[in-house]
Each structure stands twice: as structure tokens, then as C-alpha cells.
Amino acid sequence: MNRQFRLKRRPVGRVTRDDFDLVEAPVPTPGPGQAVARNLYLSLDPTNRIWMSDMDQYLPPVALGEVMRGGGVGTIVASNNPDYQVGDTVNGLLGWQDYCLIGAPGELFPPTVIPQGLPIPMTALMGACGMTGLTAYFGLIELGQPKAGDTVVVSAAAGAVGTVVGQIAKIKGCRVVGIAGGKKKCDFLTRELGFDAAVDYKAADWREQLKAATPDGVDVNFENVGGEIMEAVVERMNLFSRMPLCGMISTYNDANPPRYDLTPFLMKRIKLQGFIVLDFKDRYIEGSMQLAQWLLEGKLKAQETVVDGLETAPETLNMLFDGGNIGKLIVKIADAA
Amino acid sequence: MNRQFRLKRRPVGRVTRDDFDLVEAPVPTPGPGQAVARNLYLSLDPTNRIWMSDMDQYLPPVALGEVMRGGGVGTIVASNNPDYQVGDTVNGLLGWQDYCLIGAPGELFPPTVIPQGLPIPMTALMGACGMTGLTAYFGLIELGQPKAGDTVVVSAAAGAVGTVVGQIAKIKGCRVVGIAGGKKKCDFLTRELGFDAAVDYKAADWREQLKAATPDGVDVNFENVGGEIMEAVVERMNLFSRMPLCGMISTYNDANPPRYDLTPFLMKRIKLQGFIVLDFKDRYIEGSMQLAQWLLEGKLKAQETVVDGLETAPETLNMLFDGGNIGKLIVKIADAA
Structure with a gap:
């Protein structure tokens, strides 16, 4: 099954578990040109809170009933799209769910495929080098x-x-x-x-x-x-x-x-x-390469706080506002295959 | 005599005549390296109000008892400084007074000599081209x-x-x-x-x-x-x-x-x-030349409101805050010789 946090209502003040429906949907099957990622890590960021509000912002707010938007890293498990091969690591807006249907209607940005053999930990792809x-x-x-x-x-x-x-x-x-x-x-x-x-x-x-x-x-x-x-x-x-x-x-x-x-x-x-x-999206490659180089040289430390379990996402998000985390805040959804 | 507006107290809200002492001092005599300008026009600017307040600002506030700072245009009437010749037109912080002693202690910026024969009206030297x-x-x-x-x-x-x-x-x-x-x-x-x-x-x-x-x-x-x-x-x-x-x-x-x-x-x-x-003081020449060119070509109109008499300065300043003027607000102190 594909667990999904769907936004039920717009939070007032702090986010609570009750602002979401946690539903179990079937694991998606890719249609023509689509692919499916198994989500492994979810990136929690202050901007997530903004996306939940119906205010003027730089992306459309998450609609009520929609799967909560969120960055993440996953592995392609099925594909009808030559840009995504089964086994590829992808990084992008995979959402607060176990599986992401890539190429679905309403997708804001297609996830990026990470080059194979890049000596950067998956979590750093969202954090220090992401x-x-x-x-x-x-x-x-x-x-x-x-x-x-x-x-x-x-x-x-x-x-x-x-x-x-x-x-x-x-x-x-x-x-x-x-x-x-x-x-x-x-x-x-x-x-x-x-x-x-x-x-x-x-x-x-x-x-x-x-x-x-x-x-x-x-x-x-x-x-x-x-x-x-x-x-x-x-x-x-x-x-x-x-x-x-x-x-x-x-x-x-x-x-x-x-x-x-x-x-x-x-x-x-x-x-x-x-x-x-x-x-700065036209310059992501330049920036990521520089950050990866500093990371590999030991000049940059990728500090992270990893919390286990997709089901913790709403409560874990509040750590950002309570000062509970040090470094990048990440929810681990599943082990890499 | 040299009439001078000296700041008596820091205005609260609008400026009033009573915030100043209008004193009559002798016309200054230039010492070594000094010169004296007869002030002809006084430039009134919103920033004058800031200078009267004891707040953090980009120039020191005018001290109590000091002649009120203000931009103006004048004519050199006496000089012991080779940079200033009698008859020169000068533009700078001449103050709310009839005569300015150039080179006096505490001077923030020496006035600039305007090239002779420049076909720009004196008032425009403070306004559209100043x-x-x-x-x-x-x-x-x-x-x-x-x-x-x-x-x-x-x-x-x-x-x-x-x-x-x-x-x-x-x-x-x-x-x-x-x-x-x-x-x-x-x-x-x-x-x-x-x-x-x-x-x-x-x-x-x-x-x-x-x-x-x-x-x-x-x-x-x-x-x-x-x-x-x-x-x-x-x-x-x-x-x-x-x-x-x-x-x-x-x-x-x-x-x-x-x-x-x-x-x-x-x-x-x-x-x-x-x-x-x-x-942008390193680029004043560039800017003034461009503005003067537009003025002479008729692309730029130098709109001005001129009020007669140094003694009107405090009340006239309030026109800026009341919206009483159109274009540059100027007090005429004396006719050019």
C-alpha cells in the first residue's frame, strides 16, 4: 500500500496530526511516460509550513485533499519513461507518501536523476549538497x-x-x-x-x-x-x-x-x-558540484537529524519551529533496496 | 550683517520658527586658506528635517547652537584660497545664513566651484542638475x-x-x-x-x-x-x-x-x-553632465518652487511635508550681483 498524508485543513499556528488524513492508497502503476519512485527519505523544511497556508507565496499552496508536498529521495521501481530507469536514485518533490507517481498531472517539477556512483550519501543530496x-x-x-x-x-x-x-x-x-x-x-x-x-x-x-x-x-x-x-x-x-x-x-x-x-x-x-x-535553478549544477567538492575535501560537514517513519512527519516538522533538530531534518521512510 | 538660523532645540513633530535662534553675526572675514560666499539660494530638502533630530543618520546631526545645515548656491565675495576666486559661483552646504565661511573648522564638504559659462540656471544646479x-x-x-x-x-x-x-x-x-x-x-x-x-x-x-x-x-x-x-x-x-x-x-x-x-x-x-x-559622489560629474544634457535638449524640465527671503526658511521647509511645493523647493536669499 501507499501511505499518503493528504492535507485535510489549513493549520492554525503549529501543525498537528489532525491537519492531515493519513490514507492508504494502492501503489501507483505508471501510465505512458510515467514512472514510480519508492520514497526513501523525506526532507522537512520550514517552507513546508508556508505551502500549507493559503497565502501569497512562490509556489501554489497545497490544495486541501492533495498529498502534502515535500522534497525527498527515492528509487525508481517501475517506469514507462526512458528518462527514469528502474534502480535510478531520484531527488525532487516526491511528497509525504511511500510512493510517488512521476509525470502525474499537476506535477510542478520532475524529479532529477542522480548520476550513478556519486560518492555523496543520499541524505546529503537533500541537505548540504542539495x-x-x-x-x-x-x-x-x-x-x-x-x-x-x-x-x-x-x-x-x-x-x-x-x-x-x-x-x-x-x-x-x-x-x-x-x-x-x-x-x-x-x-x-x-x-x-x-x-x-x-x-x-x-x-x-x-x-x-x-x-x-x-x-x-x-x-x-x-x-x-x-x-x-x-x-x-x-x-x-x-x-x-x-x-x-x-x-x-x-x-x-x-x-x-x-x-x-x-x-x-x-x-x-x-x-x-x-x-x-x-x-538560481539554472546554476544548480555549479552550486552542487562546489558543495560536493567541499564535502569530499572535509571542509563542509553535512550535519543531519534523521527521524524514523513516514508516520512521524507532521510532528517531526514541528521540530524545526521548536529548535529540536541540529542540521538538516530528515524523515527516513524506508531502507534502500 | 550675516543673519544665521542657529538650531535652538530639536523639533518635535513639525518644525517651527521657535526651534531656531535667528541671530545677526558679523559678515565673516576669511582667514588663511578660507573664503567667504554670499549665499543666493538655499535648497530645502526632506533630509534637513532628519539633520535636526538626534537620531542615527548618515551625517552627524546639527548640534544645538550650530548654524542649520543646508545646501545652497552662492558667489565668492572674499578669498584667501586659490581654489576660490572672487566672483566664482559655488554650490554646497552653505547653511541657513547670508554668508558662508568656507574652510571653517567642522566643515563637512567644501563647496564646489561651478565652471564659468555653464548654460544652466543657478537654481537648477541645486535641483534637476544638482x-x-x-x-x-x-x-x-x-x-x-x-x-x-x-x-x-x-x-x-x-x-x-x-x-x-x-x-x-x-x-x-x-x-x-x-x-x-x-x-x-x-x-x-x-x-x-x-x-x-x-x-x-x-x-x-x-x-x-x-x-x-x-x-x-x-x-x-x-x-x-x-x-x-x-x-x-x-x-x-x-x-x-x-x-x-x-x-x-x-x-x-x-x-x-x-x-x-x-x-x-x-x-x-x-x-x-x-x-x-x-x-555616488565619485560619479557626480557623469550624472550632472547627463542631466544637463537632457535639460538643454528639452527632455528634462526643471520644475521649481521659489520662496523669497532667508527668514522664511523654517516655515517654508514645512511645505515639503504639507505637499505645498511642486518640484524643487528653494528659498531665494539675495539677487546675484
Whole structure:
């Protein structure tokens, strides 16, 4: 059978199990030009929460009754399409389900076939060398334009994107300050990933920590979080600094998003630019190759939190908002054959 | 005598005459390396209001007791500096006074000598071909990156910067929509300056007017105003659109500036960049030459409102916030010799 999480209602605030119907459908049979993937890993990302809401966004929201959209990695188990061979590893929007029918009506992007023999773990294809890594890479390099000696601050620093942003900034010769919740995560950033400093936003003195960690101000703020943490970083930003706006995860569960003073952006001539990784789709190969090279050279660590079982997906997603994971958050659906 | 407006206290809300002492000092005598200019015209600009406030800004605030800072044009009447010859026309921060001592301690920027015989009126040296024009030119061209066929919206469109922004955007082949207060200004924009449409923000249906005027959305928002007008334009902005943030004049008198939702900037990948004309000081010659050429060719009209008498400066400044002027707002201090 093919277990599928279908969106039953639009969540209010945190996602709950009851926002979905978990149905058992037959394993799909490929029609002409179609293929079927056995899903092995599911990528959980903050943007999943946005897709569940009926708001203006960069992709259409998931319709009620539709299988929840989600990135994943799987293996082709049946195919009537010469682009997909049985046994191929594929990476794409496979959905919150056991099997994905590739080439079905309404498909947004066809999954990509991963070259055979690539010495990259499957989970890293979604994380450090996949969409997550590409988000970090293009947002930091193209929009942040870090120069050696710059101070780069990244929020949600122990998360999937943040861990990669900080490591790339170190490779580029920057002073790197991560903002994360709790001593364990902060220690991980400085001890395991080589960040120069970490600010624990759960500590009472986090504003002083931020100030002490950025004695020369902030040249690049890679923004993942929004809210008062973002405002405190903006206060530390330098003239002509850059702010790639990757996300504002702290507010995705809010019905009324917080509002911000734009005066510092004017006075300090800050360049703020929203982006999503899809904006750079023509350059995915370039980015993935660079990330894979750093991974194989040991300059980039692919940090991951893997939770077992498709049935855990809704609850597991909340880890992103509760700060429960370190690095890329992944649900394991099945073992590779 | 040299009449001088000295800042007495920091204005709260609107500027009043009582925020200044109008003192009569002796006409300055130039010391070694110094020169004296007779001020002829004073440029009144929204940023003057910012300089009066003790807030973080791009230049130091005017100190209490100091002569109010302001741009102007004058004639050198005495000089001990070979860079300034008696009779030269100079353009710079001459201050709210009858005479300016050039080379005095604390001078931020020395005034520029205007080449003799330049066929540009003195007032245009401050307006369409001066700081105002350069603000419009670099903000629109460099940050707005307009392409032919783009829809460009400019707020405070009948003001000094707005009139030039719109005319440059027309030269560049864009659809130009100006936002201004009142039918008279709106008619002026479409009939005299060739804007494609004008939105009267004082009309009850201004939101519908804006929607009707931007059927293909907005590619460039040259932002001068802030507040709810800005929010309404942001709502109309397209994917990958640009927003040069020149000012937020509607809120300069507010003790607590308004706050804004940044979600549309993320979702629509809008590039927002604050700037001031000083950021482009290495390219002033390029910009002024281009603007002067357009002026002499008749492609650019230098619209101005000139008020007589230095003593009117504080009240006249409020015209900027009340929408009382069309084009560049200038105080005439004295006739050229």
C-alpha cells in the first residue's frame, strides 16, 4: 500500500496530526511516460509550513485533499519513461507518501536523476549538497557578497541552512557568528563547525552576547528567523551591509506577521533581498558540484537529524519551529533496496 | 550683517520658527586658506528635517547652537584660497545664513566651484542638475535598473526628486506612474511632465487608482514616502522587482516610525536598497553632465518652487511635508550681483 498524508485543513499556528488524513492508497502503476519512485527519505523544511497556508507565496499552496508536498529521495521501481530507469536514485518533490507517481498531472517539477556512483550519501543530496546547501550557497555568495574579513551573522545557525552558511562563510575567510537556541547548539557551532562565536538567543543576555560577538558590526546578515532577533542584528549592521532574506521562521506560525522599522535600511544603505533557491535553478549544477567538492575535501560537514517513519512527519516538522533538530531534518521512510 | 538660523532645540513633530535662534553675526572675514560666499539660494530638502533630530543618520546631526545645515548656491565675495576666486559661483552646504565661511573648522564638504559659462540656471544646479537630480538619477538607474517597458512608480512624484525620477524613467522607455496629493499636481504630472498616469493619494479611491494605473504590476518602486502608500505599492510589486529606498518623508515628523511587513519582500524576492546621493559622489560629474544634457535638449524640465527671503526658511521647509511645493523647493536669499 501507499501511505499518503493528504492535507485535510489549513493549520492554525503549529501543525498537528489532525491537519492531515493519513490514507492508504494502492501503489501507483505508471501510465505512458510515467514512472514510480519508492520514497526513501523525506526532507522537512520550514517552507513546508508556508505551502500549507493559503497565502501569497512562490509556489501554489497545497490544495486541501492533495498529498502534502515535500522534497525527498527515492528509487525508481517501475517506469514507462526512458528518462527514469528502474534502480535510478531520484531527488525532487516526491511528497509525504511511500510512493510517488512521476509525470502525474499537476506535477510542478520532475524529479532529477542522480548520476550513478556519486560518492555523496543520499541524505546529503537533500541537505548540504542539495536544496538546503544550494540555498545557503547562492544566498550567501550571490546576495551576501562576503569578502574575507567581513563579519557574517546567520540566524537559525544550527539548522539545515545555517550550518552550511556558516561553514561557507568560514571557507571564504569571514568572521562567522551564529545565533542558535541553547548552549548545546552554540557549543556545536563553535567546536564542531568552526564558527568564531555563537549567540544563545535563549540566554537572558543574548543582546550583549551579540554585541560582544560583533565588535566591528555586521557586514552580512543571512536572515532565517525574523522577529526581535532580526531587529537586534539589523541594529548591528554596518553601512552598505547586505541582508539576504532567506526566511522568517519565527513568524510562520503567526496569523499576523510582525512588522519592522525600515529606517535603518535607509540610513545605513542596507541591501535587503528576498530569495528562494529556485531563483538560481539554472546554476544548480555549479552550486552542487562546489558543495560536493567541499564535502569530499572535509571542509563542509553535512550535519543531519534523521527521524524514523513516514508516520512521524507532521510532528517531526514541528521540530524545526521548536529548535529540536541540529542540521538538516530528515524523515527516513524506508531502507534502500 | 550675516543673519544665521542657529538650531535652538530639536523639533518635535513639525518644525517651527521657535526651534531656531535667528541671530545677526558679523559678515565673516576669511582667514588663511578660507573664503567667504554670499549665499543666493538655499535648497530645502526632506533630509534637513532628519539633520535636526538626534537620531542615527548618515551625517552627524546639527548640534544645538550650530548654524542649520543646508545646501545652497552662492558667489565668492572674499578669498584667501586659490581654489576660490572672487566672483566664482559655488554650490554646497552653505547653511541657513547670508554668508558662508568656507574652510571653517567642522566643515563637512567644501563647496564646489561651478565652471564659468555653464548654460544652466543657478537654481537648477541645486535641483534637476544638482543633488536632487543626482539622487533621482543614481537611485533610479543604478538601484532601480529600469528596462524599457517596465512599470515605474514614484511617490512624492510632484516633488523635487519625484519629478526628475519620472522624467528619466520616461526617457528610458518605461510606463511611469506618479503618486501625488491633489488633482492639480496629478494633472501637472501627466500633462506637463508626460507621466503615463498619476494617482491622487488624497482621493478616497486612491487604492483603486493605483491598481488601475499598474495593470501589469510594478517593476520599480522609487520610494520617497513610506507609510500606507508604500505598503499599497509593495502589494502591487512584481517578482524580482526593485525598490530604491530614497526616503520616507511621510514619517520624518513621527516620534515612532511606522513598521512594515517584510513577507512580500521575501515571497516576491524584491530587492530593497536604501541609498543617499553621497554614495555616488565619485560619479557626480557623469550624472550632472547627463542631466544637463537632457535639460538643454528639452527632455528634462526643471520644475521649481521659489520662496523669497532667508527668514522664511523654517516655515517654508514645512511645505515639503504639507505637499505645498511642486518640484524643487528653494528659498531665494539675495539677487546675484
